[in-house]
Amino acid sequence: MLDNVPSFYVFNIFSVALTVLIAIITCFFAVHFSRQIKQGENSIVKKGSYSFILAFCFWLKNIVIVLTVNLPFQMVDLIIYATLSFIFTFIGSFFTLQIAQNMFLKPLHFIRISIVIAISILCADSLGFLYLFAEFIEFKAILFIMANVLILGTAFSLIRFLTQMTNEEGYNMFSGWQLFGCVTVGFSLAGIPYVVLVSLFTFDSIMPASTEQLLFLVPFIFLLNANLVLGLVPDLIGQKLAVKNVQSYLSLFHHNPDTVFSVSSEGIITDVNKEVTRLLGYKPQQLIGLHINHFLRDENQLVNMNEALTGASKLVETKLTNKKGETLDVKITIVRIVIDGKITGLYGIVKDITEQKRAEKKNHFLAYHDELTQLPNRRYFEQTIAQLIVESQTFSLLYIDFDRFKRINDTFGHLFGDRILEKIGEKLTAVLQEDCVVARLAGDEFAVMVPSHFDSKEIAENILAEFNLPIKIDGSEFTLTASIGISEFPKDAKTAEEMLKYADIAMYAVKEYGSNHYKIFDKSMIQQTKNKMYLENDLRKAIEQESLTVYFQPKYNLRTKEVIGSEALVRWDHPKHGFLSPLEFISLAEETNLIVGLERVVMKKVFQSLQAWKTSGLKPPRTSINVSFIHFYQEDFVPYLIDKLADFGLKGSDIEVEITERMIVKGQADVNKKLKALREVGVEISVDDFGTGYSSLSYLVNLSVDRLKIDKSFISNFNDNKEIISTIISMSKNLNLSVIAEGVETEEQIRLLEDLQCVEVQGFYYSRPIAGEDFQLLLERGLTPSAVQR
Structure with missing residues (x-):
């Protein structure tokens, strides 16, 4: 057997060192490429390009080994070997980059992927050797099985290491852990072709059996030791990452400016940060062990908590009662705790929005009320009467202007005038029936909506009578007479704008005849208003022309x-x-x-x-x-x-x-x-x-x-x-x-x-x-x- 085997069939130290170096460099490339894909370059073109580069590096390593083995081969066979080797290394590289993007894999899925990658590595090495050196092959089943076990172990550790480095948050390309891991992976990957060669070739014709046993043990011992070290690397890195993740979690939990709590799937509070003391007045240990229902009395929020246990995250607004019995408005972000694909509980991030709600309430109030008198403003009043018109409800509108207010305002100043306006608002509110709506429109102009079951003329007379009584401020008395115009729906107008306009016209008609009275709008007043407008235009011209x-x-x-x-x-x-x-x-x-x-x-x-x-x-x-x-x-x-x-x-x-x-x-x-x-x-x-x-x-x-x-x-x-x-x-x-x-x-x-x-x-x-x-x-x-x- 193997009569034509050359006299020297030993792998020299140079070829081993070169393959190890290429494998280490390839491993650095793999980590870098996988990180790039993770950070947003996750396209087929990018993955294909990165896989091609990695495949080329692995292929180059295999070619170096082939060229340094003193076994004869044909150039055509080498080309075929090179092609097969590249195809399988490309497949293995693509799958490796793809799977490294997942932080967590189910065990069965992890084993399947590892087997696929191990098969790709084995095929890239063994099939090419079988074709290239077919005449020198003597298959050794035990050694081949041992080689497969070692390759599978390498694939396991390789995927774990690459996954950890890809998903590490504080990544440093030249960190000690990455350097150590890449070197270890490089040694393991470099040893695989030698183990495959030993399991496929015999040395009977060139050396004694005892020497052959020692020879085939060297690659196996080399790869076994490399795998043992490589097997420790993911665990060591994983422990480091786990500590860092735990510290990050604790920082997020305990140093969050908002109150954060966790509850079990049964709703029992399992942890809470110190911000709960500021928010609710309780110490954290006083809350742990209580049911969340102790705080969430709102049935709707209990439903939201239950939905979060079975569905997506929730953002809810509710009210909590603190230790003093005060009610707080809060916004709670509910996030599921998922471990191994199972929901084991919930995190709640509680943000105090009491002041925000107060500001919103105040802004809403100011949007529809006059800040000085606290009465409804024009916007609110127009919307109110517009709604009554839509509902076809009969009502009257009183437009009120105070005759001597401008004189007082000009004489004593606007601050004093504001105090007068406040008194006006108080007087109007006191004299009007509960169903009436009074609003300040602008300046000293007010309006009142009088429902049809009240007599608008009687209301107007009551207002006039009330303001015939003097207003007392700082020991001084002021009498303000009122001019009131009245329009009626639906007799006079069909829109809120027309109702206000016609009541305003009636009010000015009162002023034309001495004030301190009221008038009900009639159509003739429109012409009088037009005449006044025409008179204004004529007066403007007379002034301009000095006539x-x-x-x-x-x-x-x-x-x-x-x-x-x-x-x-x-x-x-x-x-x-x-x-x-x-x-x-x-x-x-x-x-x-x-x-x-x-x-x-x-x-x-x-x-x-x-x-x-x-x-x-x-x-x-x-x-x-x-x-x-x-x-x-x-x-x-x-x-x-x-x-x-x-x-x-x-x-x-x-x-x-x-x-x-x-x-x-x-x-x-x-x-x-x-x-x-x-x-x-x-x-x-x-x-x-x-x-x-x-x-x-x-x-x-x-x-x-x-x-x-x-x-x-x-x-x-x-x-x-x-x-x-x-x-x-x-x-x-x-x-x-x-x-x-x-x-x-x-x-x-x-x-x-x-x-x-x-x-x-x-x-x-x-x-x-x-x-x-x-x-x-x-x-x-x-x-x-x-x-x-x-």
Whole structure:
């Protein structure tokens, strides 16, 4: 047997070292490639490419062994061997990379895969050798079986090692464990071809049997020792990974900022972290052993816990009661504990969302309620009435506006105004029936939904009566009258928007007739509103085109019997409606923010008249100009007035500015600064309608004013107001202020004022307001009593 075997049939140390080196390098490649696939490169192309490289490395190792064996072979046979070897190494590499991606494998599955890989390794080595060296083969069953057992052991350890390194979280390519494992695997893989050769070849013809026994033992001892070490590597690495995983779990469990608990499949609490003390007030040991039902009273949440034991993870919101008896809103993430494919319990991660829920509740409240009064807001109110309309329920809508609120707000400031609004909300809530819905729409505008089983007119009368009673704040009393418009569904409108609009129109109709009343909407009001809108547009054009007219009402000195000045009063000759009363368009100008433009047109026309009269040689007395609250508080008011005087060549002494008491009360420091600036250039200041607003001697002492105008309401009822008139005149003298009475219409009023030593008067008794041309004639006649036309 084997007569043609060469005389030297021994594997030299160089070939062994080279195959071991190639196997170690291949093992490093395998770990790296498997990690790459795990991290997202899990495509067939990538797997195929990586498997090809690994197969080539293993194939190269086998070729080195073949070339270093002193047995003859044909080149064609070598090519066939190389092809078979590559095919099987490729198959084994592909399966190895595929299975390494799974962290956990069932034992039976693991054994099957290991057998497949072991067969691939065995086929790559043995089939090629059988074909290449067929004439030198002497099959040794016992040795071949031993070789198979060792190869299978290598496959077991190889898969375990590669799986662990692939799924390790803290991966380091050149860590000591990987280096040790790859070297060990390399030795095992390098020894497999030699064991296969020994089990297939005989050495009878070239050496004694005793020597052959020693020879075949060397590869087996080599591979056996390598496998023994390799078998320990996955266990050592596994223990290290297990410790790290346990520490990671403990960190996640015990150092989690949220409360974490675990329960058994029966619902018994088995562990809980220290955050439970902060959340519920219990110590961890007080909870372990209790059933989860002790805390989850909500049946729905118990169902969720049971579902989690049989299905997917759950995220539930529920309430827990802490040790103090306080209810907490929590969100619990329920995660199943799965061991060996069986659900053994649950983890619960509890997040306290009490503050979040409170914030959400507050945000929801603010979305539908007014923050100041706590009443429903416009959004809530519109949705409410829209729902009633959908349900075809009959109801009335009251639109309420408070007539003097703006004056109070401007005078005392917005913070004080807010307190008034709070009182308004309280009063409305107190006077209304329980089924009514009251809302603050904006500013001082409120609305009430009145169900059909209540009388809307009676509700409106109750509101008016309630607000006829004064509001008391900080010892002061304020009376706010209300204007109320009423629309009815379905008689007046079909939508929430129309209901509000028509009630608003009715409310403004009340204001047109003096306020402090209510009106029910009717269709004619729409035309009135349109007329008002048209009037606003016409007024805007009149201001832009400066087509307004200024009239002058003379002021008279009772002692000298001379005209001592005049008051400029605006008039509007409407192209369609003729002359309109100032009452018809001054309030409109204030509502529509046209008042500043209107008053500046008046100033310009007054200055033009004064300039023309002076140019013609006349000497017009001081002319007073009324300035509204809004205009006075414009930042450029004083500079504008002074600049315009200069533009027309006039002096400050040519004019007088009339302001109201509420301008003074709002901000004395700012007001006084402006008044001083005007008086420095010679402009006189008079306080108009004195005694009707917030009269107080304290602010007059420090303010730069020259004159007080006694309001005509006192003069018209002089018999009832003698003491008031006398007090104002006496006070003015003591403060070195001039005083003038307006609205004088009768001889009796003149005699009373003379008795009270009031020197200056103004009113219809002497003259109505007259056109500029007529006032010029008066100037030309010398300002004597006979010159004044009654």
